[in-house]
Amino acid sequence: MTGSDTRPPTLEQVANYAGVSRATVSRVINGVQTVDPELRRTVERAIAATGYVPNLAARSLVTRRTDSIALVVSEPENRGYETPFLTRTFTDPYLGRVTAGAQEVLRPLGIHLVIFLADPPAREHVMRYLRQGHVDGALLISSHVDDPLPGQLVDLGVPCVLSCRPGQPVHTSYVDVDQRAGVRMAVDRLAGLGRRCIATITGPLDMPAAQDRLAGFRAAVAAHGQTDVPYVEGDFTRGGGERAARTLLASHPDVDGVFVANDLMADGALRVLQEAGRRVPDDVAVIGFDDSTAALECHPPLSTVRQPVEEMAGEMAQLLLTRIREPGRSPRSVIFNPELILRASA
């Protein structure tokens, strides 16, 4: 009944059915213009009648293209975060935005986007998958300074583009937001609100993005004459934000402004601040980073530094396509401008 023990129809069979050569059917399928309209019609009927679907393996064996690219989220090793990798990844709106942005440019081109999560146990598999020519290239979300994956992929000749400044120099393109400029906007705002004790909750400091934001914070508060640089390291999760906020409150009870390195942690921090009896923004003003959907769900809605993630992902896709088409061309990176979005929290 399931009846698929029989093989799917081949080009050859369609050709026989239509009474033409394989080459002609191939041309019709690939939209080559030099085919007699009448014949094309005949072939199309034959395709419909036989239910023909091209065999991808056969095609890519000769074209050396697969028309699909991978989105790889990588984590070099278990750093004892409270939340495991998969949970963190699938709980943060970030990946959804990246996917959306990449799809936007890939889909019209008929290119498939396949998603891979490369935590240490999966790492080898993903590497093999990419090497075996299953995809034409990879968009790499690699956030840790010491992640060897980007370097390895480049060495293997897999075209790729990174989602942010790589921790170690890698001969490949990347896309990033001007982290420091973003933080600067946030701190300027807090200072403009008259806050005198401005602190920050950082991301994991083994991530370039987190380092950049902390460095930006240092520079920004210094510019406003604040000599102390109170910071607590978080992990970019809601729970981490809560923990960090508690630590911060204990060490700096007089804090009146907080720049939190992402929205998820800001949400957690907001909860803790308010449970501790601080009014936001009156007692403590809070600004996040990302402008993800989480920012809108905060109570009160979160002021935040907007990162145009979708656009950035689209650009990554473009860069990758270029890289695939012209492997010789030298890497090019694109830096986007952040924007301060003001809501109720600061």
Next chain:
Amino acid sequence: MTGSDTRPPTLEQVANYAGVSRATVSRVINGVQTVDPELRRTVERAIAATGYVPNLAARSLVTRRTDSIALVVSEPENRGYETPFLTRTFTDPYLGRVTAGAQEVLRPLGIHLVIFLADPPAREHVMRYLRQGHVDGALLISSHVDDPLPGQLVDLGVPCVLSCRPGQPVHTSYVDVDQRAGVRMAVDRLAGLGRRCIATITGPLDMPAAQDRLAGFRAAVAAHGQTDVPYVEGDFTRGGGERAARTLLASHPDVDGVFVANDLMADGALRVLQEAGRRVPDDVAVIGFDDSTAALECHPPLSTVRQPVEEMAGEMAQLLLTRIREPGRSPRSVIFNPELILRASA
């Protein structure tokens, strides 16, 4: 410098290098036992020396296997949820758990898991990808009653397994949790706590899982002699939970127990209840569903009905593998038992 204009080494080249035939190299690669240990050594050296990696396309052209299976998350059409599909999907810990569970069984077998999101714009692409034989089968997360995808895939002969009871009868296996039993446990607990006005916040009622949970709720409260069945429809997101809780509070200010159809909504509901001055669990007891990571992040920590998602996903993978190996065999479905996890909220 990037130097990959040159083609990767082929089996043939490795064979020449090692001074043996292609067949022998192939045997070594595929772990065939009948190869002289000495020769095997030679070949392995040759493989290492040349940096050989099998060409997947060529292999699967002959074996008709790809050793990869797809995890497809499907949504039939835009139902005007507040939160868009990708955001919802990548914000809910559910998918991470499914991935983890499936990987657990697939990885040791050397099978790749590739993730696809099939919302309406991507749908056609994903279908094509699956039909073209890019994967050996698919794990399908399809939550809507009227999603045609499962039926279409089955018709196309793509082996698949569903993540819950399908809305329409489909000739394929699925895995599910005993929804009604789970809800029953929750309601029994609330009733046991002496709650007299027990309400529920449901998932989208065009999802079988949401329907089952509501039906289970009906039956359970009736069993405790509560004739009224107060419910508000939610959307399985945090924000949706907040909105639903507000509605509920307005229509049933005397509510003292709430069963919320998933943890994310329960988190939102908790916030709203508390902002409205209700103490949890004293004034209102709340129980969620899933036992996802969100349950632990709630304030107070959420009592919830545990669904063994990882295990269920592992079983899906097993079922799919069986289905791939023995296409003739008739579909088999597996129902898991839920478990009530008591924390502070009820």
Next chain:
DNA sequence: TTGAAAGCGCTAACAA
């Protein structure tokens, strides 16, 4: 145990 040879289904020169 090893090798020779025949394809898997497709695209792309090249000829006609």
Next chain:
DNA sequence: TTGTTAGCGCTTTCAA
């Protein structure tokens, strides 16, 4: 404009 033909890189009989 169409058809013929030669592979793409691999696995797998079948002989040796």
